[in-house]
Amino acid sequence: MRLSQITGMFLFLFMFANITPTVAQDSWSLQRCVDYAMKNNITIKQQEVQKRLSELTLQQSRFGLFPNVDASANGGFRDGRFPDPNTNQNVTASAFIANGDVNLGGDLFGWFSKQNTIKANKYDMQANSFLLLKARNDVAFNVATAFLQILLKNEQVKVTEVQVQQTLSNLENTKKLVVAGSVPESNQADLEAQLATDSTSLVTAKNDVILAELQMKALLNLGFELPFLPEIPENITSLPVEPLSEMAPEMVYSAALTTYPLVKADQLKIKSAEKSWQAAKGQLYPRLSLNASVGSNYGSKVYDFDSVTNKLYRVPFRDQISNQFSKYVGLGLSVPIFNGWQRRTNVAKAKVNIYNLELTRDLDNQKLKQDIYTAHANAVAALQKFKASSTGVMAAQKAYDFATKRFNLGLMNTIDYITTQSKLFRAQIDKVSAQYDYIFKMKLLEFYRDQKISL
Structure with missing residues (x-):
């Protein structure tokens, strides 16, 4: 197959990929995504079931204070x-x-055994309420993360489209120069090969958008066959981001200890275990x-x-x-006199369970602190990377502008020109990725501090 035929095929694919459906679609803002996920996400529904089960357990233990009433009747010949x-x-x-x-x-x-069981079940129910809140917060953050990924992938598509258009423009100019005999035909062949590479990158970028949207649909529990049109902000730089200087990791951790639902759930589970231990001790007495x-x-x-x-x-x-x-x-x-040491074993196991839950609390707090310090370190690195990539784009743009002038004058060969163009393309992609990565890292710190997410 001739290179001109290959070029024509990629031009066809490029035009086909840019056809916009005429069917009217409503857009999905971040807030709409979060609201929809709160009602339909499967993880949240599972935690709602756990909360309901704990409420029923509490209700049953309260009814256990009332006397038992049984009626029976027998008849026969x-x-x-x-x-x-x-x-x-x-x-x-x-x-x-x-x-x-x-x-x-x-x-x-009964030595307050039933009352302590009721208190234990009440603490369990409250703990499950906080776990439900944690599930909702986590899903909201995951939805925001998926939304950012969709925005990033769409930005990468735009950059790739510009790259394809630039290559197409250069190819058309080179064809004219080849016909005029100003440059060798190999220059045209090199640009046709570059167009094929750029078109493949565009197909990959658009497929990445589809994959990001599928991830969002899974979080929303939305039908995969349904359309999803994100509401893309006009300027990503306008998104509000807290200054990094106000997000010191120790300060964020201190705030998280008062707002993070898992911290509160761990504390309530320990209280529940303590009441269960007292209820078990009540079984030792008459x-x-x-x-x-x-x-x-x-x-x-x-x-x-x-x-x-x-x-x-x-x-x-x-x-x-x-x-x-x-x-x-x-x-x-x-x-109670002797039943195989079962009651005393239950008391001992209840005491050990308290210690185990205290260890779980310490481990969760340690992980929370580690995650916050890690997020802060990543945010610092992301900011530095974004600044460096911004500088890199400016330098690559200057190099490309000079290269374009030299190439048009026949003072640069095609391979060197394509290399310069590819460096600019890669620098632009790196800048977009670094910018979104920095926003994500800062939003993660905000989430740890406030348990809220906004774009």
Whole structure:
């Protein structure tokens, strides 16, 4: 295939890639993305389920303070010799027999074991509330990060498009010079090869935009087949960024200790474990309980002797229930003596769990501090890199402008000119990447400090 044919193919692909759909699409701002994620993100929904489960556990433990009330009824057909429920004398008969009772039982005193369990469950519920807040904050930050990535990839597409246009322009001028015999045909071939390279870079850059949008759709739990049109700011430099001098890592860490939801969740889990330990200790002591019940019996062939008529008669249902109605009220004292050391083991395990949660808290705080210091160091490096890349773009632009003049006068060969052009292209890409990287690093520090994200 001739180079001219290759050039024509890439021109076709380039024009096709720039076709804009005519279907009207609504745009997605960062705030809209965050609001949508708060309602639809799967991670947030999972944490909402955990919070709801902890609320139900707390509710159940509170109901555990009330007495237990149970009602039972039994009935059946009996044939043979059995005690008459009315006379307690053994009789031989076939009869339908039924009985029913209502039982009430509850603890009067159990060394506050149930109250401590309620407090432990309450702390667990509060901890899950903070974990839900953490999940929402994390998702909001991840959405903002994905949004920045989309903006970055779109900026890289713009830079790449400019590079393609410059190469196309140079190629057209070179073709004219080749026809005029001013430059050799190899110059045209070199530029055609460069156009192929630049067009490939443009395809890659546009594919990176698609991948970044897919990442955003996953965070939003949005259908991958649906369109996503980000609302791109006119000027990325207008995004508000806190001065680095006001983001000292120790200051950010001190603020994070009061705002970071995981810190609060760890503290509440320790309190919950302490109450669970006290509840376990209450199981080592005697428990005083109250028990009460009422009940009665009925038999289909229960007879009694009538002293007036000197005859037996069948006792009616109501009379049987009344005659055999019984009541019971009593106190029970349960004294734990030995059950395989299970209760004391539970107390010991509850105590160890407190220590384990304290270690978890210390580890989380250590990681938080390490992440903040790392983010600050990365922000410093990103700022220096952005300044250096800005200087690099200015130098590369000057070199390219001089090279263009020399190339047009035939004083520079194509390879050297393309090299100079590629250096400018790479410097522009590096500057855009460094700028977005610096913004991301600063937004990360702001997130640690305030648990909020804004663009």
